[in-house]
Amino acid sequence: MENIADQYKHIKGWGVDADPTNEPTHPMKKYTGDDHNRINWQRPALQQYTVEILKSNERPTLSAVNGTSVPPSGLSGVLRRYAFKFSESSYGHWLPLLLADRINVVEGIIDDIKEGHFPNIPAERGIAADWKYNRKALIQKTVAMAAVSFILFTALRSKRK
Amino acid sequence: MLAMNYRGPRRVRVSEKPMPEILHPKDCVVRVTRSCICGSDIHLYNGLVPDTRVGSTFGHEFIGVVEEIGPDVHKLKVGDNVIVPFNIACGECAFCKQELYGNCHESNSQATAVGGIFGYSHTAGGYDGGQAEYARVPYADVGPTVIPEWMDHDDAVLLTDVVPTGYQAAEMGGIKTGDTVVIFGAGPVGIMAAKCAWLFGAGRVIIIDKLDYRLEFAKEYAQCEAYNYEDMGDPVLFLKKTTDWFGADVCIDAVGADATGSALQTITGKKLMLQAGAATALHWAINSVKKGGIVSIVGVYGPTDNLVPIGNVLNKGLTVRANQASVKRLLPRLIEHVKEGRLNPKGLITHRVPLEEVADAYHIFTSKLDNCLKPVLIPSTAKK
Ligand SMILES: NC(=O)c1ccc[n+]([C@@H]2O[C@H](COP(=O)([O-])OP(=O)(O)OC[C@H]3O[C@@H](n4cnc5c(N)ncnc54)[C@H](O)[C@@H]3O)[C@@H](O)[C@H]2O)c1
Numbered sequence: 001m002e003n004i005a006d007q008y009k010h011i012k013g014w015g016v017d018a019d020p021t022n023e024p025t026h027p028m029k030k031y032t033g034d035d036h037n038r039i040n041w042q043r044p045a046l047q048q049y050t051v052e053i054l055k056s057n058e059r060p061t062l063s064a065v066n067g068t069s070v071p072p073s074g075l076s077g078v079l080r081r082y083a084f085k086f087s088e089s090s091y092g093h094w095l096p097l098l099l100a101d102r103i104n105v106v107e108g109i110i111d112d113i114k115e116g117h118f119p120n121i122p123a124e125r126g127i128a129a130d131w132k133y134n135r136k137a138l139i140q141k142t143v144a145m146a147a148v149s150f151i152l153f154t155a156l157r158s159k160r161k
Numbered sequence: 162m163l164a165m166n167y168r169g170p171r172r173v174r175v176s177e178k179p180m181p182e183i184l185h186p187k188d189c190v191v192r193v194t195r196s197c198i199c200g201s202d203i204h205l206y207n208g209l210v211p212d213t214r215v216g217s218t219f220g221h222e223f224i225g226v227v228e229e230i231g232p233d234v235h236k237l238k239v240g241d242n243v244i245v246p247f248n249i250a251c252g253e254c255a256f257c258k259q260e261l262y263g264n265c266h267e268s269n270s271q272a273t274a275v276g277g278i279f280g281y282s283h284t285a286g287g288y289d290g291g292q293a294e295y296a297r298v299p300y301a302d303v304g305p306t307v308i309p310e311w312m313d314h315d316d317a318v319l320l321t322d323v324v325p326t327g328y329q330a331a332e333m334g335g336i337k338t339g340d341t342v343v344i345f346g347a348g349p350v351g352i353m354a355a356k357c358a359w360l361f362g363a364g365r366v367i368i369i370d371k372l373d374y375r376l377e378f379a380k381e382y383a384q385c386e387a388y389n390y391e392d393m394g395d396p397v398l399f400l401k402k403t404t405d406w407f408g409a410d411v412c413i414d415a416v417g418a419d420a421t422g423s424a425l426q427t428i429t430g431k432k433l434m435l436q437a438g439a440a441t442a443l444h445w446a447i448n449s450v451k452k453g454g455i456v457s458i459v460g461v462y463g464p465t466d467n468l469v470p471i472g473n474v475l476n477k478g479l480t481v482r483a484n485q486a487s488v489k490r491l492l493p494r495l496i497e498h499v500k501e502g503r504l505n506p507k508g509l510i511t512h513r514v515p516l517e518e519v520a521d522a523y524h525i526f527t528s529k530l531d532n533c534l535k536p537v538l539i540p541s542t543a544k545k
């Protein structure tokens with residue numbers, strides 16, 4: 001041990017947390033035995049809700065606190081509520097949620113426009129950073145897109161004639 | 162107040178949002194002074210985490226000043242500067258009592274497999290995060306920890322996640338003196354895991370990534386060996402050879418669902434979403450560790466399934482340990498390490514960006530532009 005520590009003198013703190021008795025380590029080491037009381041601990045006060053909170057069907061009640069950002073709404077909300085009929089072990093839970101996430105993106109754009117705000121998608125994607133640090137790729141991409149659009153456009157026009 | 166606002170995969174902006182309020186007697190409201198973007202945010206940003214709702218504010222790595230406290234908060238007072246651990250923990254449930262603060266059962270109704278996490282989708286509780294001017298912090302007496310006077314706030318903000326996660330990755334590896342530890346992923350978490358592996362007495366530390374600028378940095382910062390997997394053909398074979406055909410004693414996955422390196426994993430995991438992200442690094446970890454070895458997973462995956470060689474876990478008799486970092490549990494020891502100069506968290510920060518430029522910051526970090534390693538967002542209200 002002495003010898004090996006000498007080898008690592010250049011590394012500040014080498015071995016200070018080595019502890020052969022720390023086994024099994026986290027997540028096991030603080031086991032209290034309370035697990036056999038199941039979920040019957042003294043619960044914290046319960047948060048009062050003014051928005052809809054969905055609940056996993058793998059638990060009997062809401063947890064004592066929850067976030068309240070973005071309650072379910074619209075078509076995506078209908079799907080999210082449906083998803084929560086299934087357990088976390090089921091694709092019936094996760095696939096509708098992923099689908100809802102995608103529908104929610106369209107709902108977000110519609111909401112933006114309704115509020116008179118047309119989303120600046122290139123800015124939201126960080127195009128300014130591309131211009132600063134990735135200019136060559138950005139220009140290549142833009143030129144390629146312009147070329148493809150031009151070819152499609154001329155092809156469609158010549159077809160119509 | 163201004164807050165980051167998620168609009169869909171790879172689209173974010175800042176917008177005005179209502180000020181957070183005390184919603185529970187044990188809540189406090191914090192004025193954010195710094196918040197980071199994390200590799201975990203990349204999974205959200207790429208749309209890989211189910212129930213990530215448009216309009217959410219991300220951000221689980223933040224520090225700030227307590228502005229308001231609920232009637233049942235006794236340990237904190239208005240004006241305290243606090244480190245806010247990324248996990249929301251009640252301190253009273255059976256899991257918190259075992260110091261599994263990352264697995265609290267009273268902070269998230271929406272999934273039982275994961276506790277509440279700030280700004281991390283509704284699957285992790287639907288909390289607005291700290292990439293904002295202000296944030297609501299539940300169970301204020303449990304998680305938030307007052308920043309010691311002597312501590313640089315750039316160090317403090319990394320104690321919310323990166324340092325404890327890297328440390329716990331090494332801890333769960335059950336490193337024995339002289340062990341060879343291989344870490345997949347030279348992001349902030351992997352680099353911190355490499356640094357911490359030495360604290361546990363590792364004899365050899367190897368980090369694997371494909372970004373040369375990160376490998377170069379890791380070599381200096383964590384005083385370890387660093388290799389690019391793109392140069393080695395088959396990384397598992399490379400690691401077998403470099404460990405005298407034995408396998409590493411411990412392998413750490415510090416990559417998670419956004420891994421690159423295998424076309425099959427990328428197509429099924431990230432393009433078609435037939436699995437919960439690409440499990441390339443975990444696959445390599447399982448196959449490069451020795452028989453009877455330990456695989457420690459801190460890389461984050463989605464809640465469905467992943468393609469991993471579970472048959473080899475069986476045949477090799479591996480121990481797999483994994484968890485969200487139990488930040489609160491580790492803070493006292495980690496604060497000591499920072500004080501003694503054994504860990505230098507702020508050395509990881511490469512970018513400081515005003516909160517208003519959050520869209521650019523996400524793009525720079527996710528696309529690894531400008532040699533980015535760790536960006537910190539600073540709200541204009543940070544100095545008041
Ligand atoms: N368990 C926890 O509590 C916890 C906390 C924080 C972060 N995390 C997770 O840790 C992981 C890393 O976080 P980060 O902030 O360092 O992220 P990051 O994105 O900055 O770093 C990930 C690194 O992995 C590299 N990489 C990709 N595929 C690889 C492969 N096949 N082999 C080796 N390297 C590969 C990338 O090039 C990148 O440098 C993420 O999955 C994040 O969600 C977990």
Ligand SMILES: [Zn+2]
Pocket residue numbers: 199200201202221222247322323
């Ligand atoms: Zn994080």
Ligand SMILES: [Zn+2]
Pocket residue numbers: 250251252253254255256257258264265266267
């Ligand atoms: Zn708890």
